[in-house]
Structure formats: structure tokens, C-alpha cells
Amino acid sequence: MASSNLKDYLNEATADGKKLLESLKADIQIWNNELVEGKISATDLEFLIMAKKEEMEMEGLKQAGVAEIKIDQFKNGILKLIVKTLEGLT
Amino acid sequence: MKKTYLSALFRHLTLLVVVLSFAACATISSFDQYAYAQTTSLKVDALNTMDLATGNYSTNEKTIQELQTKLQKAYEYEKNRPKNEITLKMWTILLDSNGHLLGGFITRWEKEQKLNAVFIQEEKKIVGDAFDQIAGLESQKIKPTDIKTN
Numbered sequence: 001m002a003s004s005n006l007k008d009y010l011n012e013a014t015a016d017g018k019k020l021l022e023s024l025k026a027d028i029q030i031w032n033n034e035l036v037e038g039k040i041s042a043t044d045l046e047f048l049i050m051a052k053k054e055e056m057e058m059e060g061l062k063q064a065g066v067a068e069i070k071i072d073q074f075k076n077g078i079l080k081l082i083v084k085t086l087e088g089l090t
Numbered sequence: 091m092k093k094t095y096l097s098a099l100f101r102h103l104t105l106l107v108v109v110l111s112f113a114a115c116a117t118i119s120s121f122d123q124y125a126y127a128q129t130t131s132l133k134v135d136a137l138n139t140m141d142l143a144t145g146n147y148s149t150n151e152k153t154i155q156e157l158q159t160k161l162q163k164a165y166e167y168e169k170n171r172p173k174n175e176i177t178l179k180m181w182t183i184l185l186d187s188n189g190h191l192l193g194g195f196i197t198r199w200e201k202e203q204k205l206n207a208v209f210i211q212e213e214k215k216i217v218g219d220a221f222d223q224i225a226g227l228e229s230q231k232i233k234p235t236d237i238k239t240n
Contacts, residue, residue, distance in 0.1 A: 039208040040212070055220050061176050061180050062180065072116050072232055089101075
């Protein structure tokens with residue numbers, strides 16, 4: 001149960017990380033074109049890159065939170081198992 | 091006979107202690123419907139307010155202040171939830187007035203009075219995703235009903 005939960009979590013976290021990196025690559029390309037076309041300024045571009053960096057920090061925090069949730073789910077699973085075992089003894 | 095009974099009793103008590111220890115130490119706060127609804131509702135308010143940034147900051151000051159009050163209330167709510175450090179850190183980054191997400195956007199708007207429409211649309215995508223991350227984490231938290239053993 002624990003190894004399957006951990007595997008699922010790692011797969012999800014890796015997929016989310018890859019998705020975010022791909023979106024960063026695509027966004028930088030779009031912003032660069034907008035800068036060249038004069039649609040945004042260099043200050044706008046710098047602000048957007050910094051915003052994306054902060055969004056990635058938030059993604060890291062979210063993944064840390066999801067890991068804690070998985071730990072709690074695992075603990076709950078064990079708790080239920082123990083209670084069932086106790087009920088079987090009485 | 092007496093020894094067997096005592097041994098069984100000891101086993102049960104040990105299990106009970108383990109059960110209570112597990113129950114007492116959740117790592118992260120459980121799901122909170124109010125916090126989730128508040129996050130998704132504030133996302134809509136924030137993105138709608140950001141759309142106004144093509145206009146003067148001073149003209150829209152009342153709307154901006156209303157949004158900031160709602161954001162402060164949400165932050166205070168999150169701050170007082172137990173074991174909620176990660177969500178609170180996420181809100182702190184989102185609202186940081188020296189940063190580059192919602193808080194930083196409002197600071198820049200105030201400083202420059204008007205912002206570029208294309209920039210606003212790009213920034214809205216990032217701020218929208220940031221709200222989604224907070225809501226996404228909340229929605230994955232264990233529901234209080236799931237903590238029950240049956």
C-alpha cells in the first residue's frame with residue numbers, strides 16, 4: 001500500500017514538474033515575441049519571468065503539501081487496520 | 091489462565107496507545123470547505139480587478155481596497171488554522187507586495203498608475219495558476235469525514 005502510494009505520488013509530482021517546465025519554456029518564447037513586437041516592455045518581461053519563478057516556488061510548496069497529505073493518508077490506513085484488528089479481538 | 095488474560099490486555103493496551111499516537115499526529119491540516127470556496131472566489135475577484143489596470147489606479151482605488159480587505163481576511167483565516175504552514179507560505183508569496191504575483195502587481199499598478207493590456211493578460215495567467223495551486227492543495231487534503239475509522 002505504502003509503495004504504491006509513494007510511486008503514484010512520485011509519478012504525479014514528476015508529471016507536474018515537467019508540465020510546469022514546458023509551460024515556462026512556451027511562455028518565455030511568447031513573451032520574447034511580444035517584446036520584439038513591442039507589445040510588452042523589457043520591464044514587463046522581467047516582471048513576468050520573476051512572477052513565473054514565484055509560481056514555481058508555490059508549485060514546490062504545493063508538492064511538499066501533497067507529500068504530507070500522502071503521509072497522513074498512509075497513517076489513516078494503518079489506523080483503520082489497527083481498529084479493525086482490535087474489533088476482531090473483542 | 092490469568093497470565094493469558096493479562097497478556098491479551100497488555101497487547102490491546104499497546105495497540106490502543108499506537109492508535110491514539112497515530113490519531114494525534116496529523117502532519118497537515120484537513121480539508122476546509124470555507125477556505126477552498128474563499129480561494130476560488132478570491133481568484134475571480136482578483137482577476138477581474140487586474141483587468142481594470144489598463145485604467146488609472148486612483149480611479150479604481152475603492153475596488154482595489156475592497157479586494158485587499160478580502161485578501162487580508164482570507165490570509166488571517168489561513169494563519170489561524172492549525173498545521174497550515176504550507177498553505178500560509180503560498181498565500182504569503184501570492185500577496186507579497188514586493189514580489190511579482192498579485193501583491194507585486196498591485197504595487198506596480200499604484201506606482202505606474204496604468205499598465206499595459208498585453209502584460210496584464212500574461213500576468214493574469216500566472217496569478218490565476220497561483221490561486222489554482224492553493225485551491226489544488228486544499229482540495230487534496232483529507233476530508234474530516236475520511237479521518238473517521240469506519
